Amino acid sequence: xxxxxxxxxxxxxxxxxxxxxxxxxxxxxxxxxxxxxxxxxxxxxxxxxxxxxxxxxxxxxxxxxxxxxxxxxxxxxxxxxxxxxxxxxxxxxxxxxxxxxxxxxxxxxxxxxxxxxxxxxxxxxxxxxxxxxxxxxxxxxxxxxxxxxxxxxxxxxxxxxxxxxxxxxxxxxxxxxxxxxxxxxxxxxxxxxxxxxxxxxxxxxxxxxxxxxxxxxxxxxxxxxxxxxxxxxxxxxxxxxxxxxxxxxxxxxxxxxxxxxxxxxxxxxxxxxxxxxxxxxxxxxxxxxxxxxxxxxxxxxxxxxxxxxxxxxxxxxxxxxxxxxxxxxxxxxxxxxxxxx
Numbered sequence: 001x002x003x004x005x006x007x008x009x010x011x012x013x014x015x016x017x018x019x020x021x022x023x024x025x026x027x028x029x030x031x032x033x034x035x036x037x038x039x040x041x042x043x044x045x046x047x048x049x050x051x052x053x054x055x056x057x058x059x060x061x062x063x064x065x066x067x068x069x070x071x072x073x074x075x076x077x078x079x080x081x082x083x084x085x086x087x088x089x090x091x092x093x094x095x096x097x098x099x100x101x102x103x104x105x106x107x108x109x110x111x112x113x114x115x116x117x118x119x120x121x122x123x124x125x126x127x128x129x130x131x132x133x134x135x136x137x138x139x140x141x142x143x144x145x146x147x148x149x150x151x152x153x154x155x156x157x158x159x160x161x162x163x164x165x166x167x168x169x170x171x172x173x174x175x176x177x178x179x180x181x182x183x184x185x186x187x188x189x190x191x192x193x194x195x196x197x198x199x200x201x202x203x204x205x206x207x208x209x210x211x212x213x214x215x216x217x218x219x220x221x222x223x224x225x226x227x228x229x230x231x232x233x234x235x236x237x238x239x240x241x242x243x244x245x246x247x248x249x250x251x252x253x254x255x256x257x258x259x260x261x262x263x264x265x266x267x268x269x270x271x272x273x274x275x276x277x278x279x280x281x282x283x284x285x286x287x288x289x290x291x292x293x294x295x296x297x298x299x300x301x302x303x304x305x306x307x308x309x310x311x312x313x314x315x316x317x318x319x320x321x322x323x324x325x326x327x328x329x330x331x332x333x334x335x336x337x338x339x340x341x
Contacts, residue, residue, distance in 0.1 A: 016229070017045075017048060017229070018091075018227055018229050019048075019050065020049065020050045021042065021049055021051050021052070021091045022051075022089065022090045022091050022092075023035050023038060023039060023051065023052070023054065023090065023092055024056060024080075024081040024084045024089070024092070024093040025053055025054065026055070026056060026081070027057055029167065029192060030096075030166065030191060030192055031094070031096075033191055033192060034094050034095075034096070034216050035053045035094045036053065037114075037216075038094050041238055042234075045234075045238075054090050057080075078093065078095055078099065078100060078101070078219070081093035081095075082108060082219070085108075085220070085221050086221065092111070092218050092219065092220045092231065093218070094217075095216065095218075095219060097212030097213075097215040097217040097247055098185075098210050098213050098215075100217055100219070102251055102255035103255070107223060108219055108220070109220060109232075110217050110218065111219070111231065111232045111235040112235045112236065113215055113217050113218075113240060113243050113244040114215065114217070114218075114238055114240055115240035115242075116187075116214045116215045116240070116243040117190055117191060117215075118186040118187050118190055118201070119187065119204075119209045119213045119215075120186045120201045120202055120203065120207070120209060121183050121184070121186065121201075121202040121209065122184050122185065122189055122197075122198040122200070122202070123183060123200040123201070123202060124171070124174060124181060124189075124198060124199060125174070125180060125182070125199050126174065126175065128180060128181055129199055130200045131155055131158070131181070134180055134181060137158075138159065139158075139159045139160075139161055139178075139179050139180050140159065140160050140161070140179065140180065140182065141160075141161055141162070141170070141179040141182040141183070142160060143162065143163050143164055143170075144210065144264075145264040146208075146210055146264045146265060146283075147183045147207065148160050148287075149264035149283035149285050149290070150206070150266075150287065151207075151287070152285070152286050152287035152288075153287025153290065154206070156287075163182055167184065183207075185213055185214065186201055186214070204279065208268050208279055208281050209266060209268045210267070211247065211253065211265070211266075211267040211268075212250060215243055215247050218235055218238065220232065220235070242299070245271065245276065245299050246269035246270065246276065246299075246302065247269070248302040248303055248306075249269040249278045249302035249303065249306045250269050250280075250306070251267075251306075252302070252303040252310075253267040253306045253309050253310055256306065256307065256310040257282060257310065257313070257318065257319075263322050263325045263326065264281075264282065264283045264284070264285055265281070265282050265322075266279075266280060266281040266282075267280040267281075267309070268280075269302070274298060274299055275296060275297070275298070275299065276302060276305055277295075278295050278296070278302075278305045278306065279292070279293070279294045280293050280294075280310075280313060281313075282313060282318045282321050282322055283321065284321055284328075285325065285328065289321050289324070291316035291317065292313075292316075293312035293313045293316070294309070295308045295309050295312065
């Protein structure tokens with residue numbers, strides 16, 4: 001179904017919106033911005049429907065002293081929201097797609113993927129203009145093993161330390177001088193009106209984004225509703241087809257390699273006309289072993305492109321690289337970076 005068809009279908013009487021919809025969201029400022037954005041979109045589509053936001057604190061927000069890979073992975077950012085939907089306290093949940101596990105619990109599904117913001121990584125510093133300008137021994141903060149591997153490979157003279165917390169917490173740590181620079185997702189800074197904090201944008205050629213980076217997704221219960229409302233159809237006008245297909249290819253790569261917080265894995269797809277270009281990478285955290293691959297083909301078959309890239313990575317011994325990552329993570333006593341945000 002095309003976006004145009006979805007919009008037309010959403011206006012049919014059979015898809016009458018309910019009197020009220022409740023959006024479950026994490027309570028961080030960025031998460032609430034995302035939920036409010038969806039609320040405004042739905043209010044414009046269905047003015048007769050009251051749309052409310054249920055703010056929640058997840059386990060991923062509470063545990064800041066340990067790596068996510070040690071305490072349950074990225075699913076910790078969505079579990080409580082899924083419980084709220086299962087218990088009938090919320091109708092849908094809004095997520096940063098990169099925080100959504102590759103396998104959703106039974107009974108849940110992604111109903112829409114919104115148009116992607118800037119997917120690039122951002123270099124943020126109060127004193128330096130770029131990674132190349134940092135002096136040897138300068139401390140760089142990142143929450144991501146992917147970013148750690150990419151930085152370590154290009155700038156082995158830098159010291160990379162873990163950085164947890166929401167966006168404001170991370171910026172506060174930078175401003176207190178705990179880091180010379182930090183790497184964040186450009187999308188979050190731009191959505192919160194903080195583009196001035198970006199000193200440099202890291203192009204995909206230098207820092208390939210994580211699967212789903214910059215995209216927002218709406219999760220729902222797949223079971224039929226007691227009121228007969230077709231929630232998936234109601235949300236269809238919010239789905240951005242090019243973004244949805246691109247992230248489907250990216251997430252296929254991550255799924256095939258067991259994408260989690262324990263492995264440095266990147267996957268990034270772009271769409272031009274009917275052609276999709278998909279690039280992917282896996283590496284060890286120190287950046288010394290890396291496998292890269294790229295394919296292009298019809299955007300009609302994004303998961304097939306994901307499978308093709310995975311085969312090319314496997315030809316470069318990608319599974320051995322990832323096995324080494326998992327063994328290192330299992331053996332490590334200290335915390336390692338977690339959420340890729």
